Amino acid sequence: MKAVRDIMSGEVITVGLEATVKEMAQMMVENRIRCLPVVDEEGRVLGVVDEEDLVHQDARVHFPTFIHFLESYIMLPTSLKRFEKELRQAVGATAGEVMEKDFQAVSPLDSVEKTATLMVEKDLEYVLVLEDERLQGVVTRSDILRTLAGG
Numbered sequence: 001m002k003a004v005r006d007i008m009s010g011e012v013i014t015v016g017l018e019a020t021v022k023e024m025a026q027m028m029v030e031n032r033i034r035c036l037p038v039v040d041e042e043g044r045v046l047g048v049v050d051e052e053d054l055v056h057q058d059a060r061v062h063f064p065t066f067i068h069f070l071e072s073y074i075m076l077p078t079s080l081k082r083f084e085k086e087l088r089q090a091v092g093a094t095a096g097e098v099m100e101k102d103f104q105a106v107s108p109l110d111s112v113e114k115t116a117t118l119m120v121e122k123d124l125e126y127v128l129v130l131e132d133e134r135l136q137g138v139v140t141r142s143d144i145l146r147t148l149a150g151g
Contacts, residue, residue: 004115005108007147008129008137014039017046017096024095025054035126037135038095044133047099050125054098105130106139116144 014037015024024036028051035050105128106115115127119141129137 002112002147003108004106004110004112004129004139005136007112007143008108008139009143010137012037012135012138014135015049015095016040017094019095021054021093021098024049028054034140035138036095037128037138038099039135043135045103045105045128045130045135047095047101048103048128049095049099053100103128107131108136112144112147115139119144 013031035048037045038047039045108129108131126138126140
């Protein structure tokens with residue numbers, strides 16, 4: 001059974017907290033990549049910026065949904081969370097401001113099967129490969145497909 005370390009892309013382009021949205025967009029386009037892990041000086045992963053985070057720069061922000069009930073207004077909690085995320089992404093100028101801190105990661109020793117299952121269950125395009133909080137690589141859907149095809 002293959003392990004993640006056997007199929008991951010080990011040479012990952014990363015950015016620091018101060019990388020600008022323009023710089024990140026250029027890096028993604030030039031390198032044909034979908035995500036940029038954000039790392040600190042010691043190489044620990046702090047978050048990840050993907051295409052969706054940058055696209056929100058040009059998107060409209062949807063204001064929270066309120067429900068009128070018994071002479072009062074109730075804001076839907078999921079609506080507020082979505083609003084906060086969209087607002088942060090719309091006005092953010094650096095990686096630290098637009099990055100997702102809640103990302104999925106696997107170990108280099110995890111099986112490809114376990115990783116593929118995680119990606120399907122969570123509808124993920126990629127997962128970071130971490131060991132001791134440090135980035136070791138990235139596994140994408142393409143990596144999984146190559147493995148299935150015998151490559």
